[in-house]
Amino acid sequence: MAELRTDVNLSGHDDLYAALLRLHEDRTEAESLKIWSRLVLLLANHIGDAEVVLQAIALARPGGAGADAHPADATGPDRMPEGRGQ
């Protein structure tokens, strides 16, 4: 079974990000949702492997990668990353 790739498999990240932003420029939220949906369907078809798409769906869902809690809610007092004093 093919595995969903989560290593870096692209170049031109900034160009792509800018193109995604442009896609939503001057759109309402409902339009944006539709646009995201169309994009997902296009990409899923291109991937051509439902197993892989299902793995991506599992990762994207709330509770998947890094998405469990909004970090602003998990505020700790005055916390700085470790690594000071090296």
Add this chain to the structure above:
Amino acid sequence: MSGHHDIPVYRRIGATPAPSVRTDQAGVVIAGAGPVGLAMALDLGRRGHCVTVVTRLDFIAHCSKAICFSKRSLDILDRLGVGDAVVAKGVTWNVGKVFRGDGQQPIYQFDMLPVKDQKRPGFINIQQYYVEEFLLDALLALPNVEIRWGHSIEQVTPRDDGVDLDILAAGTDYRLTADWLIACDGSRSTVRARMGLDFEGRVFEDNFLIADIRMTHEMPPERWFWFDPPFNPGKSALMHRQPDDVWRLDFQLGWDIDRDAATRPENVEPYIRAMLGGDVEFEREWYSVYTFQCRRMARFVHGHVIFAGDSAHLVSPFGARGCNGGFADIDNLGWKLDLVLRGKADQRLVQSYDHEAVLTADENILNSTRSTDFLTPKSPASQALRDAVLELAQDHEFARPFVNSGRLSTAVAYPESPLSTPDEDGWQGGVAPGAPVPDAPLGDGWLLERLGDDFVLLVHGWQGEVPAGLCVVATQGAAARRLGLPAGAACLVRPDQYVAARWMQPDRDRIGAALSRANGGTPWPN
């Protein structure tokens, strides 16, 4: 002088008296003694030209604006003879880390010096006023450079072969008739305004608070950036070490704020204490709020009036592309104007500054616009995209290269430069025409140290005849490898360290033709 009591002084110099004549003459006039004007004066002054700098203030201001100076700027400052002083004072760094929320591990990190073994680091941090002071000290040693402190340009009247300036100095008006004017008079350029020229672009709806503070604190010399940290929820923050135990803290504030209130100590200090701990001891250096814009003039060359630095282009600070971009301007313009002033090149060589400096400005604007779009999403969709990237980057490598906390300044290439001779041989990799020479160890020193203020032919095991007056430098080992020069090959390097042409099998005629092209079409030798 009067009228500038609100600007803190770093080094007082005192006003230069107005000339005793009502109409005065000068060769090259530089408007503005900011970092860009001073560096421009030093480049032309070292090349022996008579330069008059006219500048409004009569002191070096204390408010530190720029702190991050790129490797490319250090290479330029080396060529101008002040690199050692700047690097000795600065804090060297290469690595940037990006944190999210209260996470202790960076979600993304980058290295500004991916290729090691170069003379200069990826970046240094140093207060802008130190850079200005080192440039000024070097200028004071040049008898052919005059600086008029406390002289303000009020009116600009271009002529076909020069420009007339009306200047106000301590209440006295006089006229200065110049052959050339280089306008380095900053973002609110008087020269640009008086000539009625455009300055188009975008203004971003966000405010950032800068707190430069003095404290003793241990942290590796790195750029640390946070998205959504507990001490500034939902917004971003940045921390940088400067010399003298000074730290730059930068907090995103949002758009709808009272900007005057934001810089009052009672409003700034809670941010500092939230970030560093309630009992942190510090002294205030400088608090300010800035908003930013990305814009540029359509053209930088207007007859004998040429724009450089912030007068020509403005970027947001994320990416440190402002002053670094200004140094790239003067580096590009210096040798061209030198050849024109010495009658060794046609004036159209200066036109190529328009092509190359506009390209550099566009790349800087593109990158800083994109960083700003990432930092301050404007719509629910862009906010969702940004937050998704940050969430995924936590655990998944693929998302990390999308994280954009500022793409920091590096040298810009000019692939379509009219001065470059396109490749004829089948080159694979290496440094193409229009790209800058990378540094590498060479002999007891460094490759870039062997390039001076003039054209150079870099050869790898080639010994042939070259056009008269062209300096040849032999490379080998790492230097030849980084340049991508196989044995028997050579590349022609411009005075600003950019490659103009390269050959697998060089010969005198082709080198001569490339030199002439890089010289704006004027035959070589001349």
